[in-house]
Amino acid sequence: MTRPIRKKVIAVVETAHLRRLIDLIKSCGVSGLTVIDGREGSGVTGDWVRDGVSEAVEMKIVHAVMTAETAERVFDKAAVFFERYPGIIYSHDVEVVRGERF
Amino acid sequence: MTRPIRKKVIAVVETAHLRRLIDLIKSCGVSGLTVIDGREGSGVTGDWVRDGVSEAVEMKIVHAVMTAETAERVFDKAAVFFERYPGIIYSHDVEVVRGERF
Amino acid sequence: MTRPIRKKVIAVVETAHLRRLIDLIKSCGVSGLTVIDGREGSGVTGDWVRDGVSEAVEMKIVHAVMTAETAERVFDKAAVFFERYPGIIYSHDVEVVRGERF
Amino acid sequence: MIDAIALALANLTSPAVLFFALGIFAGIVRSDLTIPQAIAKGLALYLMLAIGFKGGAAVAEVGLSTDLALAALAGVVLSFSLPLVAFALLRAFTKVDRATAAASAAHYGSISVVTFVAGSEFLTLSGLVWSGHMVAVLAIMETPAILTGLWLAGRASKGPDPEARPELVREVLLNGSVVLLIGAFLIGWASGPAGMARLDLFVNGLFQGLLCLFLLDMGLVAARRLGGARKLGLSGVIFGLVMPLIGAAAALPVAWLIGMSPGDAAALMILSGSASYIAVPAAMRIALPEADPSVYLTLSLAITFPFNLTIGIPLYASVAQAVLGG
Amino acid sequence: MIDAIALALANLTSPAVLFFALGIFAGIVRSDLTIPQAIAKGLALYLMLAIGFKGGAAVAEVGLSTDLALAALAGVVLSFSLPLVAFALLRAFTKVDRATAAASAAHYGSISVVTFVAGSEFLTLSGLVWSGHMVAVLAIMETPAILTGLWLAGRASKGPDPEARPELVREVLLNGSVVLLIGAFLIGWASGPAGMARLDLFVNGLFQGLLCLFLLDMGLVAARRLGGARKLGLSGVIFGLVMPLIGAAAALPVAWLIGMSPGDAAALMILSGSASYIAVPAAMRIALPEADPSVYLTLSLAITFPFNLTIGIPLYASVAQAVLGG
Amino acid sequence: MIDAIALALANLTSPAVLFFALGIFAGIVRSDLTIPQAIAKGLALYLMLAIGFKGGAAVAEVGLSTDLALAALAGVVLSFSLPLVAFALLRAFTKVDRATAAASAAHYGSISVVTFVAGSEFLTLSGLVWSGHMVAVLAIMETPAILTGLWLAGRASKGPDPEARPELVREVLLNGSVVLLIGAFLIGWASGPAGMARLDLFVNGLFQGLLCLFLLDMGLVAARRLGGARKLGLSGVIFGLVMPLIGAAAALPVAWLIGMSPGDAAALMILSGSASYIAVPAAMRIALPEADPSVYLTLSLAITFPFNLTIGIPLYASVAQAVLGG
């Protein structure tokens, strides 16, 4: 059976900028999103680990499933966002149930 | 090198219904699954955040890698499940190592 | 708009072996990775749940976005690793922003 | 009367209530102050363990009487019946749908552990003696209301989901807070004064401080839910303020009927006037997923709880004292 | 004899043991009662910090003697040798494979901090005086058994993974519980009575209460592991009950030989009879991934730990008292 | 002089400092000892709640005087101006870029709550009386430095991000630690001795123990950051050791000018010499993402904090005592 195809967008973002990224994604018209806590990681701007003392550099992961057009808008805005802030954003296709929701 | 292709099924589900969703997925014959904690999110039924006072509306995320046929069965059952309960389910192809495991 | 395609490699690994898997992945030349905590799960070696008393069998999930060639190297090394240790590893294509980073 | 006002003021300036207010303030101004979820849950477990143990130890000291049986019966009757009132009011005066009204009604038959905890501290500090067995009543009142709520909803088009029944039964009979409260109560009872001597510092010495920390978190949570009040509308908000008064008022004649002391009567009024925010929401998510959680959580956490903590508790205590006291 | 039974009963009705039983009950009936992982880990850290500090402060008061050296030696010998007995029994009477038998055997040479903590509280309450330096013995006994276990496994087809060696060495020498126990012991020693005066409430006043909370969690964890008992079979379960008796029995002549006081002998028996559930499982996951963790965790957490907590501790104390006491 | 050395030694062998050293040791040898993040955050919240409450309760007892206003003014002036010195030094002697230098400078104008907490314990134990209102000064000094830091950075090519401004303003005015400190201070003040009686065990009895646990975690965190010292270079490390001395030295004449008692002067020196690791890093991540966090977190957590905890605090206390004391 073929099912509707949507884009899943995933971003890793510093907790300090999470609210702004969520606002950015929502402003593109997604129907929902889910955030999870990171535990540790490393990237071009260095290493981090969740330790409760200095939360400033901890990362959160944001997941959102959306239409391809919405994903395009998110990517365009996020490209600017991530020029300045640490973190990454990427996407891939997913098959969904109840496609009208997204 | 080409590797075996399987389906990864991902579901976001309320903690209150997690056990039932796990039973549902296992009953379709998966070899394993992994659950992670959500931190916060929003969807058509509203916002939630993990805060320890009212856990009733917290979400968990379930990941399971399986064959395409098993995924079909999971989707069929889950479509009914998610008609009534908040949450989403979707899937995509992944390349795996040790394909006989899934 | 077409964007650069990379591989996302995902591994579920016991906390006891996390450091070694991270070293393994980094030694293949990735630019970054992100680790998250698992909550519970089951596989061919049994069930586990994060409970704070016996951490030995808890799982972590490692995510890393990389080029296809790097992913090949990671898979080759990881296949050996996961012959002996519990856990799984798999990958799929993702579209990225700022492709030069990965 | 003057006494009642003095008591009310003393309550409002107690550290516990002030920390709750601080949490509300921090939440409203959107400060980034947060209490980690594990800490909040740990504090809730502590409060239940401590209040249960203290109740049991008190029973071990004074012995058990038929009073417990009567008080338990009173509690069960109140828990079963109050949701009927709440449901009728919600359907008559607000626009919430049947399932949501039934689910919300169940919250008002059940009880709030932390309201009881704060209330019992208030009673102790104001010199009103309450019996340890009221802790058992607290645990017993948690769940009957869930059944009434489900019965009310069951008459709606889409009743409780039959496949979820095993989980629901477990949630109703064996939810964590009931098990811990009853368990700690029995342990306090079994280990008696000797046990209390060993745990005294833990269950008494730390109690106020940890309650303050927990109420700080409750304030943050309540503030986050305040936004939901707009959705409730004025009639919903009024319901959240009037229903605790009805619940407490209903408890008064019952307490009088079974010859409760003023302290126990005040405790029963506090229980009856409080609304659940742990056990019942969990059961309702399982059994009535259609009911809108933002309605019942806003009512319980953001309206009724703050009302009881600040005004309700001293009010119920004064009334119990005035009506049943010497 | 009557005394021993009275002691055993007192142990069974102590709040700590009753909270453990509550956890077991809640786990078996599948209540949704849970302790957040961070809280459980925080409690474990607290217990290690407190017991370490108390031991060190006690040593600061009475001074150090050759007794510590002898006790440490006794501990090391027991930790190294008990796995040999355990391995032989497991291979002879159960069907577990060589790697799993070796890994399980290592658990029985090592020790369980919380068994010692509960046991030392029991000794203190029953008036048996134990020396602060037994805490150092506790820390010292954690790891030698790991080496015996690896040696036993190494003779299997697939020995410890050589690439995992650096991590293993670190785990053996520097695992968190050893570092914290020894560290807190040394700090207690260095800061002496003055330090103890400042931390008294923290390490003594709260101890029983936090132990209760931790044992509640241990009960939940043990109950979850009980399912694994079926896999063990009857012979496996019997092993989990008999091995602690063997361990404790082996400690008795050793304690007598080095002239230990009854209290210290009881402490050594408790250590010797207990099975690790933190340091050894972690080391075994690293070095012997083929060994089945559900076997050794079930043995240690769901069989031996409850046995020691309820029956073993008072039994060892009575025997030590009867054999070595005045 | 002899007294000063005795004090310094007493500080170095206090349990709190020794637990910090244990954390450093465990971190350096890469032990797997870790404190769960939720516990660490819970401990930080506790320390802020307790110190705030104690300060307020002290003010409730002795009443408020113009001293608070003067001390607050002194704090604001120091917090605003010290970053200028720090920035000039960083630019002159190290190779860090302008944004990173500005961000790091802001840390040195602001304060470290746990340095103050440890310092105030030290003062109390050495018999130097400090006023409760210094807690308000602590809270007030947290944020002015952020503005100076941003102004310094703003003159760089790429200034603070205008779109992040709303978040930044909230972070500066309403960050969790300021809200909790000021809130607990006001609550301690409002609830006075009666409130203190109820919370005494919680805010005083447990204080040392929980501080030890928190410092253990700080040691682990500091050790993890030590690697960053290589990146800083020798000049960076020297800056991290000299800047607290400059900060403390700057506070001395100010304290003298406004006629502070030796105890309050020592407290102001501790504040002035300490560097933020909560509020300022959060604000800098928001406003100056280009600034390298590994530079300022290493400076603050791995160099200045250990220096102050071990050497700085007793030094500042001795100097304040010598210069302003009887």
Ligand SMILES: Nc1ncnc2c1ncn2[C@@H]1O[C@H](COP(=O)(O)O)[C@@H](O)[C@H]1O
């Ligand atoms: N290639 C990658 N794969 C997975 N996560 C990454 C990757 N690169 C960066 N991250 C995550 O994003 C965070 C910030 O990345 P960066 O901006 O590269 O420092 C890192 O600390 C990682 O947690």
Ligand SMILES: Nc1ncnc2c1ncn2[C@@H]1O[C@H](COP(=O)(O)O)[C@@H](O)[C@H]1O
């Ligand atoms: N489009 C989406 N992308 C990612 N997560 C979603 C999405 N929609 C819903 N969710 C998650 O699933 C939960 C329940 O969704 P809903 O049933 O739409 O209320 C939300 O709170 C989110 O955590």
Ligand SMILES: Nc1ncnc2c1ncn2[C@@H]1O[C@H](COP(=O)(O)O)[C@@H](O)[C@H]1O
């Ligand atoms: N098919 C699967 N899908 C998702 N997670 C899995 C799967 N198989 C195993 N896992 C995860 O990997 C862990 C170890 O797997 P195993 O080696 O099969 O015991 C399990 O406990 C799960 O958390």
Ligand code: NA
């Ligand atoms: Na009620």
Ligand code: NA
């Ligand atoms: Na042993």
Ligand code: NA
């Ligand atoms: Na400063």
